[in-house]
Amino acid sequence: MNKTIAIQGAEGSNHHKVARDFYGNDIxxxxxxxFDVLVDSLLDKTANLGVxxxxxxxxxxxxxxxxxxxxxxxxxxxxxxxxxHHHLMCLENQTIEDIKEVWSHxxxxxxxxxxxxxxxxxxLVEDVDTAEVAKRISKENLKGIAAIAPxxxxxxxxxxxxxxxxxxIKDNSTRFxxxxxxxxxxxxxxxxxxxxxxxxxxxGSLAAILNVLSDCKMNLTKIQSLPVIEMPWKYxxxxxxxxxxxxxxxKAKAIIEIMAEEFKIxxxxxxxxx
Amino acid sequence: MNKTIAIQGAEGSNHHKVARDFYGNDIxxxxxxxFDVLVDSLLDKTANLGVxxxxxxxxxxxxxxxxxxxxxxxxxxxxxxxxxHHHLMCLENQTIEDIKEVWSHxxxxxxxxxxxxxxxxxxLVEDVDTAEVAKRISKENLKGIAAIAPxxxxxxxxxxxxxxxxxxIKDNSTRFxxxxxxxxxxxxxxxxxxxxxxxxxxxGSLAAILNVLSDCKMNLTKIQSLPVIEMPWKYxxxxxxxxxxxxxxxKAKAIIEIMAEEFKIxxxxxxxxx
Numbered sequence: 001m002n003k004t005i006a007i008q009g010a011e012g013s014n015h016h017k018v019a020r021d022f023y024g025n026d027i028x029x030x031x032x033x034x035f036d037v038l039v040d041s042l043l044d045k046t047a048n049l050g051v052x053x054x055x056x057x058x059x060x061x062x063x064x065x066x067x068x069x070x071x072x073x074x075x076x077x078x079x080x081x082x083x084x085h086h087h088l089m090c091l092e093n094q095t096i097e098d099i100k101e102v103w104s105h106x107x108x109x110x111x112x113x114x115x116x117x118x119x120x121x122x123x124l125v126e127d128v129d130t131a132e133v134a135k136r137i138s139k140e141n142l143k144g145i146a147a148i149a150p151x152x153x154x155x156x157x158x159x160x161x162x163x164x165x166x167x168x169i170k171d172n173s174t175r176f177x178x179x180x181x182x183x184x185x186x187x188x189x190x191x192x193x194x195x196x197x198x199x200x201x202x203x204g205s206l207a208a209i210l211n212v213l214s215d216c217k218m219n220l221t222k223i224q225s226l227p228v229i230e231m232p233w234k235y236x237x238x239x240x241x242x243x244x245x246x247x248x249x250x251k252a253k254a255i256i257e258i259m260a261e262e263f264k265i266x267x268x269x270x271x272x273x274x
Numbered sequence: 275m276n277k278t279i280a281i282q283g284a285e286g287s288n289h290h291k292v293a294r295d296f297y298g299n300d301i302x303x304x305x306x307x308x309f310d311v312l313v314d315s316l317l318d319k320t321a322n323l324g325v326x327x328x329x330x331x332x333x334x335x336x337x338x339x340x341x342x343x344x345x346x347x348x349x350x351x352x353x354x355x356x357x358x359h360h361h362l363m364c365l366e367n368q369t370i371e372d373i374k375e376v377w378s379h380x381x382x383x384x385x386x387x388x389x390x391x392x393x394x395x396x397x398l399v400e401d402v403d404t405a406e407v408a409k410r411i412s413k414e415n416l417k418g419i420a421a422i423a424p425x426x427x428x429x430x431x432x433x434x435x436x437x438x439x440x441x442x443i444k445d446n447s448t449r450f451x452x453x454x455x456x457x458x459x460x461x462x463x464x465x466x467x468x469x470x471x472x473x474x475x476x477x478g479s480l481a482a483i484l485n486v487l488s489d490c491k492m493n494l495t496k497i498q499s500l501p502v503i504e505m506p507w508k509y510x511x512x513x514x515x516x517x518x519x520x521x522x523x524x525k526a527k528a529i530i531e532i533m534a535e536e537f538k539i540x541x542x543x544x545x546x547x548x
Contacts, residue, residue: 169338207484221499224499
């Protein structure tokens with residue numbers, strides 16, 4: 001049976017690209033209009049796996065998605081880093097002068113605001129998704145309408161890209177994670193882990209944990225503190241580490257389990273950085 | 275001479291509230307339509323101080339603002355934590371049924387989407403700012419139009435709040451900082467510092483720094499790593515510490531200066547947490 005992969009957004013989105021990069025073309029796609037719906041589809045077993053953006057270079061960590069993974073006890077089983085590009089696409093044989101309206105998600109319209117200032121004849125219309133508009137243009141043969149979407153959408157829906165990279169901020173690398181409800185079997189390729197723990201605001205408590213990680217040859221690739229809501233002076237830490245020896249990782253895990261509160265492995269997986 | 279305070283957004287915004295909490299009503303306000311414009315007004319000396327949102331509980335750190343402070347060598351001289359509330363306001367003696375259109379910033383409209391789903395007769399119209407619409411409604415006596423803005427706007431522009439707290443996510447605490455171009459004089463009230471440094475991806479390098487902070491009795495209230503763009507395996511760290519003794523802070527500073535690269539004090543100021 002094919003795997004069912006839940007993605008945020010529609011076919012042709014960046015989330016779809018990540019799903020395809022991981023599991024190929026032979027997958028069932030479940031399009032979810034929010035990250036909450038995505039998580040629900042994992043919990044009610046209508047999907048086996050989910051693709052979720054987790055941080056990007058413009059906005060930093062997507063804190064609500066950390067909370068979704070944490071609160072629903074999902075397991076991170078993979079990651080991918082993707083450079084996000086917004087392309088303007090429409091039916092073939094049209095120029096930018098032929099485009100009367102662009103339909104897209106408010107966030108995409110916002111990110112491409114500067115570009116559209118130079119083309120005031122184009123009306124910006126809010127829509128529920130970016131890639132789904134690309135699909136609609138293709139299926140309903142809509143002339144004069146353009147979508148803002150990644151390259152994969154132009155490819156799937158046979159649209160032509162009339163402007164490349166129309167987003168204002170050019171350097172937007174996004175990290176996506178693959179999540180599932182079941183704890184995965186240990187896998188030889190695993191060389192990265194995402195950990196979460198709580199510490200009291202006691203001097204040196206984080207340093208003590210990082211000393212253990214260092215002694216166990218863990219390399220820190222991300223650290224982020226978050227105040228625990230309604231518990232003054234208590235902090236959650238989200239830490240990612242890479243390692244060479246799984247045994248060393250197990251050792252670090254066993255020690256931190258004793259030292260920190262609410263210790264939890266959000267996932268172990270293969271490092272997605274090239 | 276009155277101080278000129280640059281704020282992001284308009285009179286009546288949350289940024290204005292912070293300016294007023296710090297410097298009272300007897301200030302010159304400089305309204306800036308972006309954080310870049312705000313920084314420019316500090317650099318060209320048309321404003322003495324700026325108020326800038328820096329992180330919030332929904333989205334985490336506002337990474338581009340960290341970059342603005344860092345790249346322009348601004349000094350953080352104060353901070354305030356504010357709970358963000360979106361209120362729907364209009365001219366007096368109107369009910370929600372009388373409202374035909376809401377004009378607001380796309381981000382505010384997005385954050386209140388669920389509320390407006392329940393009131394489909396209201397047309398959502400994008401505008402450049404939240405509080406500025408409140409001002410316009412008041413000045414031009416616009417009936418049937420509502421703004422989404424904080425309480426301070428209703429107070430200043432004499433509008434009536436017809437719905438409280440219309441944002442979907444209720445718990446949104448935002449941290450604002452006060453920034454200036456000149457290095458401030460040392461002040462007795464100072465008990466918090468924002469530091470930035472770079473480390474190579476060498477095992478234990480961050481633990482070593484945190485050990486120094488701990489030995490010098492610094493309490494960590496925030497830590498965040500950011501990969502340095504185009505320098506693989508090099509990380510920037512933004513760290514906030516609170517302390518009781520300024521002398522201990524100076525000691526920590528002197529040691530980290532030797533241990534880390536690109537060490538920089540983003541500011542020393544009075545802790546804004548109650």
